[in-house]
Amino acid sequence: DQQVKQNSPSLSVQEGRISILNCDYTNSMFDYFLWYKKYPAEGPTFLISISSIKDKNEDGRFTVFLNKSAKHLSLHIVPSQPGDSAVYFCAASARATDKLIFGTGTRLQVFP
């Protein structure tokens, strides 16, 4: 049972345009959400997070939106750059547990 789902395994975007990566979750107890970025042959690195008390968090070119009623979050990258090409993992955790649940990942390719 996949509690965190990333339904798009891949996304291709032109440089300069917006990239939108989506993530859905099923567990209403999740109260903290994170996005990680992973390059080949490296471990995932933290990108941006959002608490369930907020609906938006912004950090430079990266913005995460949270829609609790729809159990959906999205990562917006504006403008997209070739260096953003990587696999992006959505993750969620619940205050009552000590686990971080990851989605299956979306491979983003930004082309010139």
Add this chain to the structure above:
Amino acid sequence: EAQVTQNPRYLITVTGKKLTVTCSQNMNHEYMSWYRQDPGLGLRQIYYSMNVEVTDKGDVPEGYKVSRKEKRNFPLILESPSPNQTSLYFCASSLRGRGEHSTDTQYFGPGTRLTVL
């Protein structure tokens, strides 16, 4: 430099031959965790540790053991590896566990690619 290190980075072994993958962090983090990454399944947690001598099962603990005798080290032990444990393994650490401190993010090691023949 603050980092999480794993050894070895690549390992090919045979079914049933015990192996250990080491993980070490130099950030004085309390929380450490092991994940495996498989195609189409993302990252799944194997075991985690909230502090020294405190470990607990993640979502896929079968066939694995861990220990946390020192704060900085969290080795992953496969007593009798099988081909379905062929995977990419990541160790991670954070200052504290999720719990009441859910603002902590996890720092990942570079990964260990394990092949069990």
